[in-house]
Amino acid sequence: MSVDYSYEPKGLDLYSIEEKWLKRWDESGIFETEIDSNKPKYFVTVAYPYPNSPQHVGHGRTYTLTDVHARYKTMRGFNVLFPMGFHYTGTPIVSMSERVLAKDSELIETFRNIYNLSDDLISSFVTPEGIASFFHKEIKLGMKEMGYSIDWRREFTTIDEGYSRFISWHFRLLREKGLIVQGSHPVGWCPKDHNPVSQHDTIGDVEPDFIEYVLIRYNLEDGCILPTATLRPETIFGVTNLWINPNLEYVEIKIDDERWIVTPIAASKLMFLDHKVEIVRKLRGIELVGKFAKDNFRNVRIPIFPATFVDPENGTGIVMSVPGHAPFDYQALEDLKSKRDTLHEYKMDNIVSPIKIIISNMYQSESNITPAELIVKEFRISDQNDRNLETATSKLYSEEFYRGTLLPNTGNFAGLTVKDARSKVKDVLKSKGLVDTMYELINKPIKCRCGSPCVVKLLTDQWFINYQDSFWKKLAHECIDSMSIIPEEIRPEFNYVIDWLKQRACARKIGLGTKLPWDKDWIVESLSDSVIYMAYYIISKYLTNTVRRSSPEYINSSQLTDEFFSYVILGKGELQEITKSTNISVSILAKIRRDFLYFYPVDSRHSGRDLVPNHLSFFVFNHVAIFERNMWPKQIVVNGSVLMQGKKMSKSLGNIIPLRAAIKSYGADPLRLAMLSSSELLQDADFSFDLVKGVKAKLLTIYSEIIDYVSSTKSTIITTITDDLKKMDFEDRWLLSKLQGDISEVTKSLDQLRVREALQIILYSMEKDLQWYRKRKLARGNDTLKGLVLGEYYSVRVLLLAPFAPFISEEIWERMKGKGSVSSASWPQVNPEKIDAEIEGYEELIDTITTDIQKIIKVTKIRPNRIMIYTASKQKWNLYKKILDKMNQQSTGNFGQLMKELVRDDEINDYAKSNTELVKKMMGDILSDSSESRLKKIQMRSFDEERALNDAVNMIIQEIGQGDIRLEIISESNEQKFDPKKKSKFSRPYKPAIYLE
Numbered sequence: 001m002s003v004d005y006s007y008e009p010k011g012l013d014l015y016s017i018e019e020k021w022l023k024r025w026d027e028s029g030i031f032e033t034e035i036d037s038n039k040p041k042y043f044v045t046v047a048y049p050y051p052n053s054p055q056h057v058g059h060g061r062t063y064t065l066t067d068v069h070a071r072y073k074t075m076r077g078f079n080v081l082f083p084m085g086f087h088y089t090g091t092p093i094v095s096m097s098e099r100v101l102a103k104d105s106e107l108i109e110t111f112r113n114i115y116n117l118s119d120d121l122i123s124s125f126v127t128p129e130g131i132a133s134f135f136h137k138e139i140k141l142g143m144k145e146m147g148y149s150i151d152w153r154r155e156f157t158t159i160d161e162g163y164s165r166f167i168s169w170h171f172r173l174l175r176e177k178g179l180i181v182q183g184s185h186p187v188g189w190c191p192k193d194h195n196p197v198s199q200h201d202t203i204g205d206v207e208p209d210f211i212e213y214v215l216i217r218y219n220l221e222d223g224c225i226l227p228t229a230t231l232r233p234e235t236i237f238g239v240t241n242l243w244i245n246p247n248l249e250y251v252e253i254k255i256d257d258e259r260w261i262v263t264p265i266a267a268s269k270l271m272f273l274d275h276k277v278e279i280v281r282k283l284r285g286i287e288l289v290g291k292f293a294k295d296n297f298r299n300v301r302i303p304i305f306p307a308t309f310v311d312p313e314n315g316t317g318i319v320m321s322v323p324g325h326a327p328f329d330y331q332a333l334e335d336l337k338s339k340r341d342t343l344h345e346y347k348m349d350n351i352v353s354p355i356k357i358i359i360s361n362m363y364q365s366e367s368n369i370t371p372a373e374l375i376v377k378e379f380r381i382s383d384q385n386d387r388n389l390e391t392a393t394s395k396l397y398s399e400e401f402y403r404g405t406l407l408p409n410t411g412n413f414a415g416l417t418v419k420d421a422r423s424k425v426k427d428v429l430k431s432k433g434l435v436d437t438m439y440e441l442i443n444k445p446i447k448c449r450c451g452s453p454c455v456v457k458l459l460t461d462q463w464f465i466n467y468q469d470s471f472w473k474k475l476a477h478e479c480i481d482s483m484s485i486i487p488e489e490i491r492p493e494f495n496y497v498i499d500w501l502k503q504r505a506c507a508r509k510i511g512l513g514t515k516l517p518w519d520k521d522w523i524v525e526s527l528s529d530s531v532i533y534m535a536y537y538i539i540s541k542y543l544t545n546t547v548r549r550s551s552p553e554y555i556n557s558s559q560l561t562d563e564f565f566s567y568v569i570l571g572k573g574e575l576q577e578i579t580k581s582t583n584i585s586v587s588i589l590a591k592i593r594r595d596f597l598y599f600y601p602v603d604s605r606h607s608g609r610d611l612v613p614n615h616l617s618f619f620v621f622n623h624v625a626i627f628e629r630n631m632w633p634k635q636i637v638v639n640g641s642v643l644m645q646g647k648k649m650s651k652s653l654g655n656i657i658p659l660r661a662a663i664k665s666y667g668a669d670p671l672r673l674a675m676l677s678s679s680e681l682l683q684d685a686d687f688s689f690d691l692v693k694g695v696k697a698k699l700l701t702i703y704s705e706i707i708d709y710v711s712s713t714k715s716t717i718i719t720t721i722t723d724d725l726k727k728m729d730f731e732d733r734w735l736l737s738k739l740q741g742d743i744s745e746v747t748k749s750l751d752q753l754r755v756r757e758a759l760q761i762i763l764y765s766m767e768k769d770l771q772w773y774r775k776r777k778l779a780r781g782n783d784t785l786k787g788l789v790l791g792e793y794y795s796v797r798v799l800l801l802a803p804f805a806p807f808i809s810e811e812i813w814e815r816m817k818g819k820g821s822v823s824s825a826s827w828p829q830v831n832p833e834k835i836d837a838e839i840e841g842y843e844e845l846i847d848t849i850t851t852d853i854q855k856i857i858k859v860t861k862i863r864p865n866r867i868m869i870y871t872a873s874k875q876k877w878n879l880y881k882k883i884l885d886k887m888n889q890q891s892t893g894n895f896g897q898l899m900k901e902l903v904r905d906d907e908i909n910d911y912a913k914s915n916t917e918l919v920k921k922m923m924g925d926i927l928s929d930s931s932e933s934r935l936k937k938i939q940m941r942s943f944d945e946e947r948a949l950n951d952a953v954n955m956i957i958q959e960i961g962q963g964d965i966r967l968e969i970i971s972e973s974n975e976q977k978f979d980p981k982k983k984s985k986f987s988r989p990y991k992p993a994i995y996l997e
């Protein structure tokens, strides 16, 4: 798919409007934020981008949402700081430059064809600096063109010297607090790059996740070790035999100072786990079948049997068989018993049949059938290659783990739960030297960005951040508990991640970034140097760099010592001494500290959903480790990603749309709206250019409506009505009342960043109300479309739209002669005096009746010349109000109970008793109302249907559109009424009866 450049909007040149306002914003410095003691501050940040490729439409959602948030808060009266930096750290930029250097055709084609970059430019990408500086500029321009309200004076990159000094300070602090440890730990690893890999380094952004196997040693008679991989060492009491796949190739290896037999894949995995491995000889699995191995733990001999379910990709290729508790083992044994030929072939007739299945734990009351057999029967398993065995296995494993207890045949372990016994058995095996450890990737295959499959490596002398520390976890939980998480439904994910996080490698040997301050062979990796940088935005403004020349206000990065950061960020140390040691003046130091105290903590942190398990959680962890409690972050906002017409955006699908190209042909405002209007926060947004076109058309309608109004009116355009409301027409009062509801709903939605909901109101439901208003006004015959009511309505609508579509809103605001910039105008307030439930009810009734009449005409095909509308009698209204009250108090829909209550009520009991059908109908009416409209009806003191309908006679007739019609509205209790078909008795409150002829 490509951008449709031919699409030209009529009547409005969005491009020049955007240029005009970008220039104005830039000149006025409207988004440059300084301390303002008259306003509460609001510090909003979003994950900074990696400049290793241009921004595409998919990147735009998170940033646009953050900008809408920032703009909304500004209009709500906050002094908002929204800064931006650029993340150069790590391998992505380096590996991309290596790919260009290696003339990687896929990458070069992408640059050429999707991003339209010239060959000259691409040839400058052979260095990391060439790539980073170009895309940094591109991304920044794109962000400006999108209208983001960023304070660009605070921009930095993560390889700036000042930033490196900040990260050094951060890491020294973590180490002082004992949160950085050195040791041997398994990590995801790229064998080609010789570097650990995490989410940002893998194709498809997958975080390598692995499990730990216990390798239990069995010995062949010649001393060679057969290691079996298990996750359930406590089942060792039930082992009856070993399994080997007769068709596979195995190797005998010399590992450290022992001899083992494993699969070749397992041998290579063991090499990465800090073992010295040499291959001695190759052998077929079949060679081992029928031999015996020694179980060193129980001191018994067990036979080796053949099984085809044994998977060379998993574990060692040798499996300990626990037929009592493992469905695979049970089934393989059954298969073997039933194959007389095989038994004969391997000469095992006399070995297999006496095998006695052992039950070593129990999770339900005893039965004479083993747990594995039970579940194999339940799942109707046919043989050991049955796919359902996986499901059966995970079901049984989980039952036993949570509910099982070890039986007396396990000796000292009897009575322990499976959960407890698992680690205790492992410890005992370990103390006897009977086990080793092996790691296996769970979510394989995972590929490094360089293309190599990742493995698990046991890294020795590696530096780790110890997210496993239980006190630290406790603080992180406290922070999450105290935070607002938007949307709330994602909170449990954070709690899960905090519990689950373990030690995490925090440094790499290659890539861009800051050296570990105490071990210069290592570079702090990208998910570790990006967790407290929000504090650096306060400082970066004061640093001289290529943009800012030196001046007395500015300091040099070489002046940023640990003492400087500790003073500014933590308030530690003496001002005078720090001035001496840093050569920064007292006034500037104090000023930076004041800035920090004013802007910190972070009020809202935005990011994509994929960063919950890493970045966002690390952000919380590191803040609670470094900062005082009052500086902990206040809020996290998470959003889903962007799909292109239902599909994931990817280079291979060719559906990546460069952001700047899209802005050029569709305009920034339509793009902003399209990114936010198609889905709720956590859902993936479905983007398409049809959507952009639709939104753009809507924006143009709003624009031209208001501009028409502006050019036709002589009165003050932006206004707030203060006249006597009672003197106005119904529809004027109605429109103002509806407007209050819209303000309140949009405000509520934006407080929770339910942007789709807000946009539905601003773009669609407000438009619908305007159409109704126009219809009513025109039917009245007087040309009041220029009135003040519209002035108020339009000005509020533009204000509500401004955070979403800032360019067009500024333009309209200016044309309306609004004061100042709409970006800093005040958010509209609800005026309770203008809320009028009765009038809203009137207009709703008029609308319903008009539609009902149209329906009747359509069904009966009558061309009416006389229409009668009968309103309900006073008696019916009394009954209705009683029912409404009683149903509201009881909040019940039980007819019998309601009747009992009505009969007890002297005012109404006779009437109710003789009209039970009517009571039933009214009850149905009330039940089918929304709770909102029911509430309105309860609050209303009076509701004069005749008055409402009489006000709209002309419009109803016009809507029916059939010329000469006589329309009468009359109460059913009026004796003089024309009612040839006795229709009037069907009238009910809010449901007048209709007759036409």
Ligand SMILES: [Zn+2]
Pocket: 190, 191, 192, 193, 448, 449, 450, 451, 452
């Ligand atoms: Zn690699």
